[in-house]
Amino acid sequence: MNRRQFLGTASAAAALPASANPVDKPALLGGTPLKLTGARQWPVFDQTEEKALLGVLKSGHWYRGSGQMVRKFEEQYAALTGAKHCLAVANGTSALLASISALGIDAGDEVILPPYTFVATLNVILEKHALPIFVDSDRATFQMDAAKLNAAITDRTKLILPVHMGGAPVDLDSILATAKKRNVPVIEDACQAHLGEWRNRKVGTWGIAGCFSFQASKNLNSGEGGAVLFNDASFHEATRAFHSNQTNSQSLNLRLTEFQAGLLMAQMTRIEAQSKTREQNAAYLTKLLSEVKGIAPAKLYPGCTRNAWHLYMFRYDKQHFAGMPREKFLKALAAEGVPASGGYNPLNKQPLIARIFATRGFRRLFTDAELKRWAERNHCPENDKLCEEAVWLTQPMLLGPRTDMEVIATAIGKIQRHAASL
Numbered sequence: 001m002n003r004r005q006f007l008g009t010a011s012a013a014a015a016l017p018a019s020a021n022p023v024d025k026p027a028l029l030g031g032t033p034l035k036l037t038g039a040r041q042w043p044v045f046d047q048t049e050e051k052a053l054l055g056v057l058k059s060g061h062w063y064r065g066s067g068q069m070v071r072k073f074e075e076q077y078a079a080l081t082g083a084k085h086c087l088a089v090a091n092g093t094s095a096l097l098a099s100i101s102a103l104g105i106d107a108g109d110e111v112i113l114p115p116y117t118f119v120a121t122l123n124v125i126l127e128k129h130a131l132p133i134f135v136d137s138d139r140a141t142f143q144m145d146a147a148k149l150n151a152a153i154t155d156r157t158k159l160i161l162p163v164h165m166g167g168a169p170v171d172l173d174s175i176l177a178t179a180k181k182r183n184v185p186v187i188e189d190a191c192q193a194h195l196g197e198w199r200n201r202k203v204g205t206w207g208i209a210g211c212f213s214f215q216a217s218k219n220l221n222s223g224e225g226g227a228v229l230f231n232d233a234s235f236h237e238a239t240r241a242f243h244s245n246q247t248n249s250q251s252l253n254l255r256l257t258e259f260q261a262g263l264l265m266a267q268m269t270r271i272e273a274q275s276k277t278r279e280q281n282a283a284y285l286t287k288l289l290s291e292v293k294g295i296a297p298a299k300l301y302p303g304c305t306r307n308a309w310h311l312y313m314f315r316y317d318k319q320h321f322a323g324m325p326r327e328k329f330l331k332a333l334a335a336e337g338v339p340a341s342g343g344y345n346p347l348n349k350q351p352l353i354a355r356i357f358a359t360r361g362f363r364r365l366f367t368d369a370e371l372k373r374w375a376e377r378n379h380c381p382e383n384d385k386l387c388e389e390a391v392w393l394t395q396p397m398l399l400g401p402r403t404d405m406e407v408i409a410t411a412i413g414k415i416q417r418h419a420a421s422l
């Protein structure tokens, strides 16, 4: 079906009363569900992975100290991303923890992050007994609003930790310019952004470090796993030292196993092709959704030359759906066979933060007045709205055939036409 035929079918269906057209009737009202034809299976694997895992098993070299797989993976991931150095670690959280520790982030420092991210970005800051300073979101893009960064920097700010949310790059030009002007280092949380690019250069290679996750949902997957990219040899060395217990400097054991490295190299044989499929499908879906009032796909900044499409994110405006709450919209979509999620809650408002601020360590470090000032600064109104409007589709949905994008758009159109009765 071409686009014109598809839209024609959709509008022809709209002309019929719901009762006369079971295909048009929403599944939530007893109509026939639509079906994505793609298997949406994740992870994808075959004998390549079997061979890699069995190879490590039979070698008896299961840890990086005796085997070669982790080292080889580091070389391959550095080559894939164009980074000078790569350090493999146990997971994305370890990538963040090791790099901010190597940078010397310490108790009482301030670290800047977005409020629209996975809780791990916050957890590593709190683990250091540092203060998380949230910079509001740009609702149009779902990313940290770079225009609000400068005002959040104080003489206690020791790090800017932006996140390439959903796999799409943040506005790196503006963030790096502000960071340079204020003399604050940047570490990129690229945990969702494998192969993402800003001005034709991979994300994760712009800051002093770039952190990646290979957790099971990610576009590059070894169940758990992570990596840090560097262009600076001494910062690479410092992070490497932190990730493998030392007697002469502060450190932990955050090492990746040889099995995971074997899996990652097998998965990397498909990453480029999978990424291209996601890009093509996402572009087509955006085109189809541009016809639907009340659905606003996340915009990309002009410097984005490649989106990693870990998530397909859009904003849902209930005004164009007869006032139907987002939760109902998600339910109706799921009934059509299109699973979607409402995404994150505002991270800057999580009760977790107050609980951690009440611990002995934080009480020793910060006075009541200081924590009160933190609370006064902690306002992200745009992000609060974003968290109410967001809808996510996950990356395996973009790996199906092109017709699956038509199914997603048809499901949304169908729900919109019947919104008043849903």
Ligand SMILES: Cc1ncc(COP(=O)(O)O)c(C=O)c1O
Binding pocket: 091, 092, 093, 094, 117, 118, 120, 121, 163, 189, 191, 192, 212, 213, 214, 215, 224, 225, 226
């Ligand atoms: C933005 C972001 N940061 C950090 C992490 C932490 O990665 P991991 O789960 O591998 O520890 C994740 C993923 O889970 C993430 O999405």
